[in-house]
Amino acid sequence: SIPRSACAKKYEVIDSQGVVWVWMSHKTPPKPEKIPWFENFARPGFKDTSTIHELPYDHSILLENLMDPAHVPISHDRTDFTAKREDATALFFKLTERTGRGFAGWWGRESDQSTPNYVPNFLRFEAPCVLQNNREIIDKNGETHYFSGLFLCRPSGQGKSMLIVRFGSTRKPSGLLKIIPQWFLHQNSSKVFEQDMGFLSSQNEFLMKTKVPTK
Numbered sequence: 001s002i003p004r005s006a007c008a009k010k011y012e013v014i015d016s017q018g019v020v021w022v023w024m025s026h027k028t029p030p031k032p033e034k035i036p037w038f039e040n041f042a043r044p045g046f047k048d049t050s051t052i053h054e055l056p057y058d059h060s061i062l063l064e065n066l067m068d069p070a071h072v073p074i075s076h077d078r079t080d081f082t083a084k085r086e087d088a089t090a091l092f093f094k095l096t097e098r099t100g101r102g103f104a105g106w107w108g109r110e111s112d113q114s115t116p117n118y119v120p121n122f123l124r125f126e127a128p129c130v131l132q133n134n135r136e137i138i139d140k141n142g143e144t145h146y147f148s149g150l151f152l153c154r155p156s157g158q159g160k161s162m163l164i165v166r167f168g169s170t171r172k173p174s175g176l177l178k179i180i181p182q183w184f185l186h187q188n189s190s191k192v193f194e195q196d197m198g199f200l201s202s203q204n205e206f207l208m209k210t211k212v213p214t215k
Helices: 059-066 069-075 110-114 182-209
Strands: 012-016 019-023 047-055 091-099 102-109 121-126 130-138 144-157 160-169
Antiparallel strands (some): 047 160, 091 102
16 A cells, blocks of 8 residues: 655646746635746747756845846856957946846946937836846838747755746847757857856855855
8 A cells, every 4th residue: 555655736837938937835726827928028020048046145146247238248258149358338227127036127328328219128026926028129121020038947955046048039040050059059158157256256155255245
């Protein structure tokens, strides 16, 4: 006979836009309306590439780093085609939404605001784990293309976190982008997080030694 202790708790799960969400409560019924909806991922022709990273620092440190686009040209010089250390500058942020769960707003370089047809980036944070960075670009034919960087962060232990990164767009790849293999994109993404590793893991060690709460 099977012993009563040989069992596992079951949880409600929902697959939404390629992400599996788990409702961890047994006391209250699932609320599908709480699942974040990523508008660009639902647009016709949108395609994305996903990578997963296990990181040796706290979930809160990870989120703080991802919320700071000003660090990209400094920490990731030449890793990204658009990241150049000499272009590092202060950025503006115009808050448009604020709730008990997070905030959203437009951001970019002050100097770019005078450029014709310039559309800044739009950042949205929803606690505890979702950060989106979106942008719209209008091409010479007047067609609007949508780009998204989606970061799904979760704690995976004391001083550890796991990150799912999804970059995508509605624009069809052209030129070299057509032949870049998936492994290269994952390798480049891993390199980006390795570049942050020294700063963030040492910060994590300091916080744990001084027993500063990182909730």
